[in-house]
Structures are given as C-alpha cells and as structure tokens.
Amino acid sequence: MKVLGIETSCDETAAAIVDSDHNILANRVLSQLEEHEPYGGVVPEIAARSHMDHLDRLIREALEEARLGFEDLDGIAATAGPGLIGGVFVGVMTAKAIAAARKLPFLAVNHLEGHALTARLTEGEAAAFPYLLLLVSGGHCQLLAVEAVGCYSRLGGTIDDAVGEAFDKTAKMMGLPYPGGPLMEQIAKKGDPERFDLPRPMKGRPGCDFSFSGLKTAVRNKILELAGEDGAISNLTDQDKSDLAASFQAAVGDVLIDRCSHAMDLFQARYGRPGPLVVAGGVAANLALRDRLTALTDQRQTSLLAPPVKLCTDNGVMIAWAGLERLQLGLTDSLDFAPRPRWPLDQLTGVKDRA
Structure with missing residues (x-):
C-alpha cells in the first residue's frame, strides 16, 4: 500500500x-x-x-x-x-x-x-505496542502510554510552556536569531553547564507533569545581571551565552530524566516493563538530550527509540x-x-x- x-x-x-x-x-x-x-x-x-x-x-x-x-x-x-x-x-x-x-x-x-508513530516506520518491531512516548516540541510536552493506533493514555504534560517553546524564548532573550532552539544546542557545546545555578522545576515531585516557565524566568534574571545597568544584551560575551545555553540545557535534561523516570515506573506497573521509551517531536533532534535519555534507558534496562533527526x-x-x-x-x-x-x-x- x-x-x-x-x-x-x-x-x-x-x-x-x-x-x-x-x-x-x-x-x-x-x-x-x-x-x-x-x-x-x-x-x-x-x-x-x-x-x-x-x-x-x-x-x-x-x-x-x-x-x-x-x-x-x-x-x-x-x-x-x-x-x-x-x-x-x-x-x-x-x-x-x-x-x-x-x-x-x-x-x-x-x-x-x-x-x-514515526518510530514504528523507522524502528519496526522494536516499536511494537505498547510503548512509552515522550513527545517534546515547540508546542507540546507530554508523556503518554501508546497502546495502539489511536489509543493513547496521558501520563503527564506541561502546566505552562512546552520545552521547545522554552528553548526558543530563552534563545530570543539571549539575542540569538530565530529559530533559537537549534542554536542553543550548538553554542551549549562550548559552554560550562555548571556556571549558572538554575532551577529544575517539578524535579522530585510526584507525577509526570512538566513546568518550564520558572526556568525561563531564572535565565532572564541571569541575563539582566550580566547585561549590567544599561540592560544591553551586547554586554554579554559569547562565553556568557554559551554557558547560559549549557546551563539551561542541563537543567532541561535533569527535568526530563526525572519526569521520564516517574513515567517508566507507572508504565512498568501497568505493563510489566519500563519501556521502550520513544522520543518524538522537534526537540528530539537535540542530540545532547538524546544522550541523557539513552543513559536513563540503559540504566532502566530498556531502550530509547528515536527517529532520524530529519524526521523529528x-x-x-x-x-x-x-x-x-x-x-x-x-x-x-x-x-x-x-x-x-x-x-x-x-x-x-x-x-x-x-x-
């Protein structure tokens, strides 16, 4: 067909x-x-x-x-x-x-x-139903149990910003051109993820919901500190921006790992196994976050399935x-x-x- x-x-x-x-x-x-x-x-x-x-x-x-x-x-x-x-x-x-x-x-x-369902095209039988889905994009951030075509059970979602939206808005605050999310990933490679102490919203709380507005606000406050009295973005050095991007990405990664770990527990209670975990949506193209999720699935003795970047x-x-x-x-x-x-x-x- x-x-x-x-x-x-x-x-x-x-x-x-x-x-x-x-x-x-x-x-x-x-x-x-x-x-x-x-x-x-x-x-x-x-x-x-x-x-x-x-x-x-x-x-x-x-x-x-x-x-x-x-x-x-x-x-x-x-x-x-x-x-x-x-x-x-x-x-x-x-x-x-x-x-x-x-x-x-x-x-x-x-x-x-x-x-x-894209992973079922690219990964075949490895993505047999049921599986756990992390859907992360500019407009959506959800964890769902995928039981069949058209049959989805929501385990958690964002209570404010989607993660991709948070990436783009943070990049815009830093003066990066649109779309800023992919640029954040690139400059984060040169940054120190421990330079700025940023919050991890919802981490450690029960359930599988997400929140990113507080993290975004914390980055804004750091930018204002770096910009000085005149508040000019131009006062930020390239290294400042790289360190901010790396610190932001690390915080996002910590939140995703915590929320996905909770979702794996719920999935295992329901289906007798923790995964596999399928990650999909535009933010799934972020290779640094993929690496974090791969480490989690390895630890939980399951697999991470992700479409090729061009299909995210x-x-x-x-x-x-x-x-x-x-x-x-x-x-x-x-x-x-x-x-x-x-x-x-x-x-x-x-x-x-x-x-």
Whole structure:
C-alpha cells in the first residue's frame, strides 16, 4: 500500500509518500524560516499563504520522486489538527480535493499521532505496542502510554510552556536569531553547564507533569545581571551565552530524566516493563538530550527509540505513515471532517474503539 501525506500545520510545507514495507518513496519539505525570521516567530497568515503558494508543487515533486501517479496511491492523508488553523485548512482541503477527484480514501491525521508513530516506520518491531512516548516540541510536552493506533493514555504534560517553546524564548532573550532552539544546542557545546545555578522545576515531585516557565524566568534574571545597568544584551560575551545555553540545557535534561523516570515506573506497573521509551517531536533532534535519555534507558534496562533527526521536525513522512497505519485498520474519514486547531491525542478514535 502507498499513501501520500501532507503536512501544513505550522511553518513547514511538506508532502511525502510511504509504503507498507516501511519505505520512504518521497520526502519533500519546504521551510518558511526566511519568511518568518524578521518577526522572530511564526506569523499564521504568512504561513497559510506560503502553504497555498507551494503545496501543489511539492505534491507534484513527491509523485515525480516516487515515480508514481495518483492512480498508484491507496490513500491521501493530511494533518487535520492541531496547528495553525489557516495552514491546516490548506492541507486538508487539498487532500480532500485529491481524494474526491481520484476516489481515494481520505485520512485526517492528528499531527501529534504523526510524531507518535514515526518510530514504528523507522524502528519496526522494536516499536511494537505498547510503548512509552515522550513527545517534546515547540508546542507540546507530554508523556503518554501508546497502546495502539489511536489509543493513547496521558501520563503527564506541561502546566505552562512546552520545552521547545522554552528553548526558543530563552534563545530570543539571549539575542540569538530565530529559530533559537537549534542554536542553543550548538553554542551549549562550548559552554560550562555548571556556571549558572538554575532551577529544575517539578524535579522530585510526584507525577509526570512538566513546568518550564520558572526556568525561563531564572535565565532572564541571569541575563539582566550580566547585561549590567544599561540592560544591553551586547554586554554579554559569547562565553556568557554559551554557558547560559549549557546551563539551561542541563537543567532541561535533569527535568526530563526525572519526569521520564516517574513515567517508566507507572508504565512498568501497568505493563510489566519500563519501556521502550520513544522520543518524538522537534526537540528530539537535540542530540545532547538524546544522550541523557539513552543513559536513563540503559540504566532502566530498556531502550530509547528515536527517529532520524530529519524526521523529528515537521514532515510529510510522519503524516503519510500515520495515515497508512490508519488505512490498514480501516480508520478512514469522511470528506466532511472539520479541521481542528486543538486536538488532544487522548481524544482520538482508534482501533480499540471499534471493538
């Protein structure tokens, strides 16, 4: 089986094709970074317009890369939420039009489920159900038990900022260009993670919830101290910024390890084993945090599963694969499906709901 996947939930326009043998037949992604950089963040109207301008071409290029026509496809999948609703509409309406014209099944994919199931494409049987999921991105930070397609049990989530959002906002406070998260990881390599004493919010508390706003505020206070009386960011040296980035990243790592350890205990009580632990979402591309999580899973005698870095950030491959998994189970959607700006994973309909 072959499925075309469309992703337009934020600032990447993407189209990809995968098959049921776990092959990525095409993967086209157009980043909008240059369009949003002057504003220091994603502007929804600009993002939606860019999706409209480029999506048709990317779909055509994906078909050409895969050497396929629409007649060779078995389904059309698109991100139907959560996300910036203007962009989501562009992808959903395009997918519905193709599905209607070609009489193909339409699959409304939850963007978060796309992230959640990517490891099943890349890791195969190692990511058999059930598994523990750490979903970390610019807009989301959750720990979930993944029981089946469409069947997710939330163990914990952030009570304020998502971890990726905290990375980006901290980078902006330090004067780093957008998007700052990946730059934070790079400059942290040259920094001293012990120079600044930063808090570890929620560490040691019961449960699996996260909080990052206090950590972000603590970094802001350190920046103000370094900036001096005139408060100019230019007063910070490159080493100051590297040390701040390293200290911030170390604090985030400590929090993730603590929360994931609690989640592993809950998972083991429920399923008789602590994992595997799957990490997904844009922050999963941070290799320093991956190393910390690998050390944890080694200690707990389980495994860390993570997609390749290029499949951690938003892409069409994850949408195509989630669509294909749903198609194989007969979980298709009608053409009157309404896109959703918010769509929690634990509100999905899955195969267990049909039983």
